[in-house]
Amino acid sequence: MPKVLILLAVAALATLAVACGDEDGGAETGMDEDTIHVADAWARSPMQDVGAVYFDAHNGAEEEDRLIGVSTDVAARAEIHETVEQDGQMVMQPVESVAIPPGEDVSFEPGGYHIMLFELTDPLEVDTTIALTLEFEVAGEIEVQALVKAFVPDEGMDGGGMSGPTGSTADEEMG
Numbered sequence: 001m002p003k004v005l006i007l008l009a010v011a012a013l014a015t016l017a018v019a020c021g022d023e024d025g026g027a028e029t030g031m032d033e034d035t036i037h038v039a040d041a042w043a044r045s046p047m048q049d050v051g052a053v054y055f056d057a058h059n060g061a062e063e064e065d066r067l068i069g070v071s072t073d074v075a076a077r078a079e080i081h082e083t084v085e086q087d088g089q090m091v092m093q094p095v096e097s098v099a100i101p102p103g104e105d106v107s108f109e110p111g112g113y114h115i116m117l118f119e120l121t122d123p124l125e126v127d128t129t130i131a132l133t134l135e136f137e138v139a140g141e142i143e144v145q146a147l148v149k150a151f152v153p154d155e156g157m158d159g160g161g162m163s164g165p166t167g168s169t170a171d172e173e174m175g
Contacts, residue, residue, distance in 0.1 A: 033060050036138075036142060038055050038144050041132070041144045042054055043117070051124050052114050052116055054107075054146075055144065057100050057105065057134075058100075061102055063102055065137055066100065066136065070135065072130060072132045074121055076120075080096070080097070081095065100136075125148060127148065129148065130148060131146075132146060
């Protein structure tokens with residue numbers, strides 16, 4: 001009987017270790033230790049039919065990788081964007097790719113790189129998750145689940161009065 005208890009304890013500890021992951025996000029979305037890891041993915045609940053997604057990406061490989069595309073069923077179009085200063089104003093603009101150097105982290109966050117979702121198929125409901133597929137040049141496709149959080153305009157959002165890519169303010173686009 002003691003051997004059974006020991007085996008159960010070992011199995012429980014192994015399950016706990018897998019669930020917790022390691023410090024570099026190994027239990028988060030991604031693949032092996034030597035590739036891209038995606039952690040802390042979240043989306044903003046919009047006031048209109050445009051949303052934004054944020055996450056942290058870590059490159060555990062020995063070569064640079066690039067985020068080159070994104071797709072989702074929750075929007076007609078998903079684009080990689082960055083927020084930059086132009087003529088004294090913060091503007092959002094699409095980018096073709098984002099480099100993730102070996103051993104480095106790149107944060108997709110309000111006021112920086114982010115994913116824009118255009119023409120949402122359904123409203124993003126707070127406390128639900130949405131699925132996205134991130135396409136990397138080397139790592140390939142990585143499925144991500146992003147938790148939808150409430151829209152809070154004063155969090156440095158890609159929207160706090162910044163001009164969007166079409167000249168409208170991001171406040172207008174995001175609500």
